[in-house]
Amino acid sequence: MKKAEVLPGRPYPLGATYDGEGVNFAVFSEHAKRIEVCLFDPDHPTQEIRRFPLLETTYQVWHGYVPGLKPGTLYGLRAHGPYEPKKGLRFNPHKLLVDPYARALHGKVDVSAPVYAYRGVDEGDKDADLTMDTRDSAAGVPKAVVLADDFDWEGDCSPATPWHRTLLYELHVKGFTKLHPAVPEALRGTYAGLAHPAVLEHLQRVGVTAVELLPIHASVDESFLVKKGLTNYWGYNTLGYFAPDARYSASGSLGGQVTEFKQMVKALHRAGIEVILDVVYNHTCEGNHLGPTLSFKGLDNGAYYRLTEKDPRFYLDFTGCGNSWNATHPYALKLVADSLRYWVEEMHVDGFRFDLATTLGRDRGGYDTRAAFFQILHQDPVLSQVKLIAEPWDVGDFGYQVGNFPVRWGEWNGKYRDTIRRYWKGDDRQAAEIGYRLTGSSDLFSLSGRKPTASVNFVTAHDGFTLHDLVTYGGKHNEANLENNRDGANDNHSWNCGVEGETADAVVNALREQQKRNFIATLFISQGVPMLVAGDEMGRTQQGNNNAYCQDNALSWVNWTLSARQQEMLDFTERMSRLRREQPVLSKRRFFRGAHIWDSELKDLAWFKPDGNEMRKEDWEKPYVRSLSFLLGGDAIAALDDQGHRLVGDTLLVLSNAHHEPVTFLLPAIEWGADWERVVDTTVSGDCSHIHTPAGGKIQVAGRSLVVLRRPATEL
Numbered sequence: 001m002k003k004a005e006v007l008p009g010r011p012y013p014l015g016a017t018y019d020g021e022g023v024n025f026a027v028f029s030e031h032a033k034r035i036e037v038c039l040f041d042p043d044h045p046t047q048e049i050r051r052f053p054l055l056e057t058t059y060q061v062w063h064g065y066v067p068g069l070k071p072g073t074l075y076g077l078r079a080h081g082p083y084e085p086k087k088g089l090r091f092n093p094h095k096l097l098v099d100p101y102a103r104a105l106h107g108k109v110d111v112s113a114p115v116y117a118y119r120g121v122d123e124g125d126k127d128a129d130l131t132m133d134t135r136d137s138a139a140g141v142p143k144a145v146v147l148a149d150d151f152d153w154e155g156d157c158s159p160a161t162p163w164h165r166t167l168l169y170e171l172h173v174k175g176f177t178k179l180h181p182a183v184p185e186a187l188r189g190t191y192a193g194l195a196h197p198a199v200l201e202h203l204q205r206v207g208v209t210a211v212e213l214l215p216i217h218a219s220v221d222e223s224f225l226v227k228k229g230l231t232n233y234w235g236y237n238t239l240g241y242f243a244p245d246a247r248y249s250a251s252g253s254l255g256g257q258v259t260e261f262k263q264m265v266k267a268l269h270r271a272g273i274e275v276i277l278d279v280v281y282n283h284t285c286e287g288n289h290l291g292p293t294l295s296f297k298g299l300d301n302g303a304y305y306r307l308t309e310k311d312p313r314f315y316l317d318f319t320g321c322g323n324s325w326n327a328t329h330p331y332a333l334k335l336v337a338d339s340l341r342y343w344v345e346e347m348h349v350d351g352f353r354f355d356l357a358t359t360l361g362r363d364r365g366g367y368d369t370r371a372a373f374f375q376i377l378h379q380d381p382v383l384s385q386v387k388l389i390a391e392p393w394d395v396g397d398f399g400y401q402v403g404n405f406p407v408r409w410g411e412w413n414g415k416y417r418d419t420i421r422r423y424w425k426g427d428d429r430q431a432a433e434i435g436y437r438l439t440g441s442s443d444l445f446s447l448s449g450r451k452p453t454a455s456v457n458f459v460t461a462h463d464g465f466t467l468h469d470l471v472t473y474g475g476k477h478n479e480a481n482l483e484n485n486r487d488g489a490n491d492n493h494s495w496n497c498g499v500e501g502e503t504a505d506a507v508v509n510a511l512r513e514q515q516k517r518n519f520i521a522t523l524f525i526s527q528g529v530p531m532l533v534a535g536d537e538m539g540r541t542q543q544g545n546n547n548a549y550c551q552d553n554a555l556s557w558v559n560w561t562l563s564a565r566q567q568e569m570l571d572f573t574e575r576m577s578r579l580r581r582e583q584p585v586l587s588k589r590r591f592f593r594g595a596h597i598w599d600s601e602l603k604d605l606a607w608f609k610p611d612g613n614e615m616r617k618e619d620w621e622k623p624y625v626r627s628l629s630f631l632l633g634g635d636a637i638a639a640l641d642d643q644g645h646r647l648v649g650d651t652l653l654v655l656s657n658a659h660h661e662p663v664t665f666l667l668p669a670i671e672w673g674a675d676w677e678r679v680v681d682t683t684v685s686g687d688c689s690h691i692h693t694p695a696g697g698k699i700q701v702a703g704r705s706l707v708v709l710r711r712p713a714t715e716l
Helices: 173-177 197-206 223-227 256-270 296-304 330-345 357-361 372-379 414-425 431-438 506-525 564-582
Strands: 015-018 022-028 034-041 044-053 056-058 061-067 074-080 143-145 168-171 210-213 217-219 238-244 274-279 351-354 387-390 410-412 455-457 529-533 605-608 627-632 651-657 663-666 676-681 698-701 705-711
Touching: 022 296, 034 061, 044 061, 074 296, 168 173, 197 564, 238 256, 238 330, 256 274, 274 387, 296 330, 330 372, 357 372, 414 431, 414 455, 414 506, 431 627, 506 529, 506 564, 506 651, 506 705, 564 676, 627 663, 651 663, 651 698, 698 705
Parallel strands: 168 210, 168 529, 210 274, 274 351, 351 387, 387 410, 410 455, 455 529
Antiparallel strands: 015 022, 022 061, 034 044, 034 074, 056 061, 074 143, 217 238, 605 627, 627 651, 651 705, 663 698, 676 705
């Protein structure tokens, strides 16, 4: 009897797995009637050379084993079943599908090809999706690549930087090195470019302990952008949750992108820098009912996406992107967990920042901190040990959940961003808010049992103004996005310092530089985990564009040619980062008590008015409080070091004046400190440590500036 060409194989692991003698295929679909694997010629990827069905099903997984197949094989899937959109079923075997577990993708989506399951894409027919299109889409769909796992990690391990010692640095893989003169031109904008010694040197100089990479999962450009000649530069439009995007590869797309990514991680780890991935599990690139059919939609639409109960033809959309991932379905959740675990175990990444994470915490009744997604990560022995960061909002009802994520999570603290911006802009009624935000946001995180490190503090992020633009523009200027300046946030809490846009006015420019130093200094003296955006330390501008998601050009790329002013900004940021590393009172592991700790001479935290008296409850409620100071007691740290010794550091006194006029501060009396050394003054970019002031003396703090004074630990 002739031996079958396709053996039964195994239902696990999902995807295509090479074992040295052949490849096992395993694909989940609860409602499909038949799953086929299509093989393609590596030299002519649009040419199908073989097709075979997966005849075995176990636990709703279709599987089969093909002897003799080797790494480098290109393949895609076809799913047979009912095409009944009104029932939420969108099977169409004429559409080639990307394996959800593909480790690498070769080729790009061509939106001009028949990648839609229906005809009439451009005719404006709202019911076009009800009629199936029988044209083959293979020419316009990327092919999955079979890989062998033979990378030599050479003993690589995570730097495992504690949260309280972490400095996050958000960057775009391409944009960070595309213009870097020290990086070889062929490597600019790639994973290899990010691993270049000159790049690592810059990161180490700034004190970065973890790079947070904008999405590197394989993604797709939306058709409306392609028609405008634009691309989705940020990459928040995922197609493959296991595949590093080949657009950032200098090593090709037949698996070289995977090896290159691993080499990048290994180099960053050797430099003491962790790798955090910004991941987009809240929605995919397939959009709403009129979007393309590329993978999940054609394999099992209702399993992977949240559909409306009354009319499952349509999608629940908590993301503003057309669909929402179905975090209530076991196999959709399994894919997320498998993907995350793959990136940790096989790709050695150190954590994740979850885009629109509120969506993943939505069960059938709404957002719930005990949702299945959170429970899966909490109990997982691998995923529970890496850094987990939430963007704690989405666009659905009750979507703003800052402070309401489970105990193991850090959160992008949007309240910190807005408060710090409003304070330095000079808004009224910011005193109480600024008090909470500078000290770790205990009002948001303490009741849930979390600590200051749950607060990821940021003044800017990729989606919004750069730091330079925050002090240069009063409104957005997004005309380059070709949406008539309607896109992007309108409420930015920005201030242009008197002139809209760039100016030659020396007074205005000096004020802008001072404001930028105020923001940087505030970020580094705040309790919590600071996050910088790549280029802010050098005054990068996007010319007022606060939504440059589609600008894959010099507008978004980091410019490494620095003016004298930009070099001063970089030097100032470096000094603030070093100050934070050297001063244990700036990276507290527990919330302040406002009391003496151990047998300390000083309170761990005390707030003062400019007249030198401690602030009282009624002082926090006054609407015009823009000038205040606080003392951090260096001998009152409620923590031990790793060797079990009491932590003792310098005592710091921060004088903050957001008023436009100078304010004279009377320093606390002698019991609060002897002579004070000035270590930061945002009116100047250089060193000011030679200036000393006695306790009980006076210091005039210039308008819109911040001063940090130090009392050495040896004097305690």
